[in-house]
Amino acid sequence: MIQNDFVIHDVKFLKPDGEVDTANIFVTGDKISAITHDDEVTAEKIIDGRNKFATPGFVNAHTHASMTLLRSYSDDKALMDWLQKDIWPIEDKMTRHDIYIGAKLAAVEMIRSGTTAFADMYGPCMDEVAKVVDESGLRGILSQGLIGFADGDKKLASNIDLYKNFHGAADGRITIMFGPHAIYTCPPDYLRKVATEAGKLGAEIHMHMNETQTEIDDCVKNYGKRPFEVVAETGLFDTRTLAAHCVWLSDDEIKIIRDKKIRVAHNPGSNMKLASGICPVTKLLREGVTVALGTDGAASNNNLDMLEEIRLAALLAKVDTLDPLTVPASQALQMATEFGAAAVGLKNVGRLEVGYQADIVLWNMRGVDWQPNYNPASLLVYSANSAAADTVIVDGKILMQNRELKTLDEEKIISEFTACANRLTGK
Amino acid sequence: MIQNDFVIHDVKFLKPDGEVDTANIFVTGDKISAITHDDEVTAEKIIDGRNKFATPGFVNAHTHASMTLLRSYSDDKALMDWLQKDIWPIEDKMTRHDIYIGAKLAAVEMIRSGTTAFADMYGPCMDEVAKVVDESGLRGILSQGLIGFADGDKKLASNIDLYKNFHGAADGRITIMFGPHAIYTCPPDYLRKVATEAGKLGAEIHMHMNETQTEIDDCVKNYGKRPFEVVAETGLFDTRTLAAHCVWLSDDEIKIIRDKKIRVAHNPGSNMKLASGICPVTKLLREGVTVALGTDGAASNNNLDMLEEIRLAALLAKVDTLDPLTVPASQALQMATEFGAAAVGLKNVGRLEVGYQADIVLWNMRGVDWQPNYNPASLLVYSANSAAADTVIVDGKILMQNRELKTLDEEKIISEFTACANRLTGK
Numbered sequence: 040m041i042q043n044d045f046v047i048h049d050v051k052f053l054k055p056d057g058e059v060d061t062a063n064i065f066v067t068g069d070k071i072s073a074i075t076h077d078d079e080v081t082a083e084k085i086i087d088g089r090n091k092f093a094t095p096g097f098v099n100a101h102t103h104a105s106m107t108l109l110r111s112y113s114d115d116k117a118l119m120d121w122l123q124k125d126i127w128p129i130e131d132k133m134t135r136h137d138i139y140i141g142a143k144l145a146a147v148e149m150i151r152s153g154t155t156a157f158a159d160m161y162g163p164c165m166d167e168v169a170k171v172v173d174e175s176g177l178r179g180i181l182s183q184g185l186i187g188f189a190d191g192d193k194k195l196a197s198n199i200d201l202y203k204n205f206h207g208a209a210d211g212r213i214t215i216m217f218g219p220h221a222i223y224t225c226p227p228d229y230l231r232k233v234a235t236e237a238g239k240l241g242a243e244i245h246m247h248m249n250e251t252q253t254e255i256d257d258c259v260k261n262y263g264k265r266p267f268e269v270v271a272e273t274g275l276f277d278t279r280t281l282a283a284h285c286v287w288l289s290d291d292e293i294k295i296i297r298d299k300k301i302r303v304a305h306n307p308g309s310n311m312k313l314a315s316g317i318c319p320v321t322k323l324l325r326e327g328v329t330v331a332l333g334t335d336g337a338a339s340n341n342n343l344d345m346l347e348e349i350r351l352a353a354l355l356a357k358v359d360t361l362d363p364l365t366v367p368a369s370q371a372l373q374m375a376t377e378f379g380a381a382a383v384g385l386k387n388v389g390r391l392e393v394g395y396q397a398d399i400v401l402w403n404m405r406g407v408d409w410q411p412n413y414n415p416a417s418l419l420v421y422s423a424n425s426a427a428a429d430t431v432i433v434d435g436k437i438l439m440q441n442r443e444l445k446t447l448d449e450e451k452i453i454s455e456f457t458a459c460a461n462r463l464t465g466k
Numbered sequence: 467m468i469q470n471d472f473v474i475h476d477v478k479f480l481k482p483d484g485e486v487d488t489a490n491i492f493v494t495g496d497k498i499s500a501i502t503h504d505d506e507v508t509a510e511k512i513i514d515g516r517n518k519f520a521t522p523g524f525v526n527a528h529t530h531a532s533m534t535l536l537r538s539y540s541d542d543k544a545l546m547d548w549l550q551k552d553i554w555p556i557e558d559k560m561t562r563h564d565i566y567i568g569a570k571l572a573a574v575e576m577i578r579s580g581t582t583a584f585a586d587m588y589g590p591c592m593d594e595v596a597k598v599v600d601e602s603g604l605r606g607i608l609s610q611g612l613i614g615f616a617d618g619d620k621k622l623a624s625n626i627d628l629y630k631n632f633h634g635a636a637d638g639r640i641t642i643m644f645g646p647h648a649i650y651t652c653p654p655d656y657l658r659k660v661a662t663e664a665g666k667l668g669a670e671i672h673m674h675m676n677e678t679q680t681e682i683d684d685c686v687k688n689y690g691k692r693p694f695e696v697v698a699e700t701g702l703f704d705t706r707t708l709a710a711h712c713v714w715l716s717d718d719e720i721k722i723i724r725d726k727k728i729r730v731a732h733n734p735g736s737n738m739k740l741a742s743g744i745c746p747v748t749k750l751l752r753e754g755v756t757v758a759l760g761t762d763g764a765a766s767n768n769n770l771d772m773l774e775e776i777r778l779a780a781l782l783a784k785v786d787t788l789d790p791l792t793v794p795a796s797q798a799l800q801m802a803t804e805f806g807a808a809a810v811g812l813k814n815v816g817r818l819e820v821g822y823q824a825d826i827v828l829w830n831m832r833g834v835d836w837q838p839n840y841n842p843a844s845l846l847v848y849s850a851n852s853a854a855a856d857t858v859i860v861d862g863k864i865l866m867q868n869r870e871l872k873t874l875d876e877e878k879i880i881s882e883f884t885a886c887a888n889r890l891t892g893k
Contacts, residue, residue, distance in 0.1 A: 115794035311781035314790040341848040354738035363741040367542035411887035426853030460838035
């Protein structure tokens with residue numbers, strides 16, 4: 040008999056090669072300890088896997104969790120109107136507790152939609168988000184958004200503190216990156232400083248890159264070069280970098296991404312809603328780039344539902360290239376799982392395989408949108424919605440079962456969250 | 467006291483102008499009989515509207531309901547491989563009962579996701595779909611798919627019979643259109659015949675138009691003109707026409723659409739998945755064209771979830787035009803409701819307004835993805851998913867309440883459906 044904490048019995052599951060198999064998945068401690076094909080299993084705790092589909096938990100490779108507070112506060116606006124008139128003034132008013140409760144509602148939303156890890160850039164007060172990671176049981180890859188103007192050095196010092204205090208915390212579920220915000224908010228000299236400090240600690244980088252055409256035009260005007268070229272010269276990319284958006288890329292920039300092993304977080308929902316443009320995913324994947332998926336913040340998406348990003352990634356690449364064969368279902372899922380984990384620097388995460396961390400989602404396949412049930416991976420990507428997320432497991436710990444949350448008090452969180460949002464917006 | 471069958475009390479609802487108001491909605495018989503702002507209402511049957519958002523039921527302006535049987539049977543294939551090797555051979559084997567049960571599962575799926583009317587083109591045996599409309603309580607706008615080759619005349623005769631037997635049936639919930647399939651399956655002479663027969667009966671037309679670039683190229687090669695030009699000459703457009711897809715349009719074709727008052731069913735999900743291209747929605751709307759939304763069949767979508775099409779329509783138009791202001795949330799909802807009803811020829815449907823048919827959906831706003839709750843219309847379009855559809859009403863009759871189906875036996879339908887699908891595919 041296999042020593043284990045629990046077994047998911049007789050479950051269809053997504054194999055690392057994208058195929059679907061039926062097996063028993065044993066979890067011991069925080070790891071997948073065995074995958075067997077026996078008809079019967081003996082174990083103390085058995086989770087019935089029939090009519091369920093097991094996938095690795097989704098990795099949200101780019102978000103700003105606390106921005107749930109601004110969900111649908113301002114939609115259908117021009118980008119700069121939206122940011123300058125509506126979003127920034129509210130963000131300026133956010134307190135420490137707002138950051139906490141915004142991220143906590145985000146945690147509920149992520150667990151409910153099958154996300155087990157998220158790369159968050161926000162700040163200040165990222166220690167509040169760390170607290171949410173600790174309490175929720177999720178995995179968090181946190182960075183402080185660094186703006187190089189005014190108190191840029193103070194912010195950098197704060198990101199260093201964040202690293203020292205929280206990298207590896209919550210039983211290793213928290214890791215810390217450095218978050219230089221973007222080329223238009225971080226001059227090259229500042230990026231050099233960030234590169235130096237991150238390099239000393241061995242920390243990775245999370246940065247917005249090439250999101251809009253305006254950003255490129257301004258960069259060329261200011262520095263005579265495109266963003267990836269300017270940033271490459273600062274040495275920042277010699278520290279492992281996660282680049283969010285990457286919508287407008289020259290061929291030379293794609294070469295930099297490939298050669299510097301920069302990982303890309305593609306945010307199709309946000310890029311579509313803000314009319315930023317389309318990330319050339321097919322081209323990047325062909326160059327062997329690790330392309331992950333992110334939701335971006337809830338003010339520009341407007342949710343944290345990775346299943347929507349998976350579907351959008353698959354659909355948008357097809358219509359963009361007019362090639363129905365690009366980004367098939369299995370690859371879209373890989374972007375949200377294995378590639379996601381690699382993109383945010385997680386080891387042994389993102390595959391249902393023995394020895395990997397037990398970050399598992401069980402999808403309920405009883406709904407009509409799962410019928411007929413020939414190809415669960417394809418049904419998940421092209422037909423189901425995230426309300427089918429039934430059970431969510433991180434590091435072998437059950438965060439949700441039967442859609443019941445185990446670590447968070449949803450009603451209490453919504454009530455506190457509503458009070459904060461109303462105070463911030465005066466609504 | 468207002469005489470009524472029931473009242474939805476204290477509910478936020480979508481007004482025809484796209485704004486949101488809070489009121490009581492009275493339903494008498496099959497109509498909305500009053501909308502009041504009194505705090506208290508006296509009525510025999512009261513539906514609690516608090517924490518609910520009422521919208522008109524969605525109109526799916528282009529689908530092939532029975533194709534649920536082929537959902538995810540063949541995904542991520544090139545279009546012609548998909549159609550010729552996988553889809554058509556299975557469709558050839560479909561029996562009368564298959565058509566029925568496929569449409570019946572579709573009815574469950576549509577009710578569960580807030581759709582109250584659907585324009586269906588399939589066949590033969592559209593009388594089986596009519597039976598499903600009758601039994602489910604939905605509204606169906608049915609047409610037989612007419613292929614002009616071989617037994618084209620027999621099919622046309624069958625569409626005439628369908629009209630004579632079912633137009634206005636099920637208390638008026640069934641209307642019949644003529645369904646010439648497409649320019650590549652219906653030669654101009656055949657379209658002339660269809661136009662004549664439809665004209666005699668005063669029936670409207672539902673036809674696939676300009677879905678792929680190949681279709682345009684072939685048409686130009688065969689007839690020296692583009693599809694809308696060829697079809698216009700047959701007189702078909704003098705009968706009111708619903709044109710599905712309209713992806714590749716010349717400016718002259720847009721003029722024909724505008725001048726002939728052709729209504730367009732935009733199918734963003736299907737067009738993206740099959741890599742067909744992007745319908746120029748912004749341009750069409752600017753010309754005053756009635757643009758509705760459709761899911762297409764579940765073999766190419768892969769679901770019948772109109773909320774996804776609404777979101778895709780809003781997102782895709784923005785990234786296509788690089789204009790974040792185009793197709794705002796209220797307009798996307800209008801495309802799925804008022805414009806949908808107009809597109810499929812329904813009178814007094816698609817608005818929450820006194821005198822209109824009581825086709826109403828109540829969305830549950832308790833989920834985290836509805837928080838904070840500033841703008842329900844925006845939250846519905848950009849954040850929620852269709853699992854929030856709580857109550858669905860058609861012609862004043864409740865088809866679902868509290869997510870419990872009132873007219874259909876879901877478990878029995880899934881079981882019969884699975885047997886049919888397995889027999890057809892040999893799986």
